[in-house]
Amino acid sequence: MITFLRLMLQGAYRNFVRIVLKADRATSLEIRNKVLTLSVPAWETVLDEMCIGCGGCAKVCPTQAITMVKLEKPVEIAEGYMREQVPRIDLTKCIFCLNCHDFCPIYSVFGEAAPIHARDVGSPKLTLREILKKPIRAPPEKIEELKKLIPPETVEFLRGGKK
Ligand code: SF4
Ligand code: SF4
Numbered sequence: 001m002i003t004f005l006r007l008m009l010q011g012a013y014r015n016f017v018r019i020v021l022k023a024d025r026a027t028s029l030e031i032r033n034k035v036l037t038l039s040v041p042a043w044e045t046v047l048d049e050m051c052i053g054c055g056g057c058a059k060v061c062p063t064q065a066i067t068m069v070k071l072e073k074p075v076e077i078a079e080g081y082m083r084e085q086v087p088r089i090d091l092t093k094c095i096f097c098l099n100c101h102d103f104c105p106i107y108s109v110f111g112e113a114a115p116i117h118a119r120d121v122g123s124p125k126l127t128l129r130e131i132l133k134k135p136i137r138a139p140p141e142k143i144e145e146l147k148k149l150i151p152p153e154t155v156e157f158l159r160g161g162k163k
Helices: 002-021 029-036 056-060 099-103 128-132 140-147 152-161
Strands: 066-078 081-089
Antiparallel strands (some): 066 081
16 A cells, blocks of 8 residues: 555656656647646547437446436437437546446447547547437347336337437
């Protein structure tokens, strides 16, 4: 324990010296300036326009780091199906297990990049409407697992109720 603490303090001190005193070249000037001006951009963890608002990610998060936030104006993402809420991740509670990503239906049902990823969502290749038109790729066991996480009408919607 004492060794661990010593290593942690040594690491923190070295990084502090690198960033603030520019003591060696491990930190680029660009990064150093961003750190010192508090302008390091936070990575994007949720792409609202790719989300169906099912809330599965919030249910599967082991640390309750995800809160579903109601949209002021729900969005019709397919005929008769509204997105009413979207997730927000509190990265101070996140342990980067990626359960949210792995259980998101967009990833687990359609095999596309999920709209949620604690380490940056990246850029999707398809629109949500295009993804929803794709055939289901998930095995029946996965659908059964999802049934425990998301509302039955959402399961039906994913199975082909959408237009
Ligand atoms: S990656 Fe973070 S937000 Fe996602 S399920 Fe794990 S702890 Fe929760
Ligand atoms: S599991 Fe995926 S689709 Fe469902 S609310 Fe979370 S991010 Fe959106």
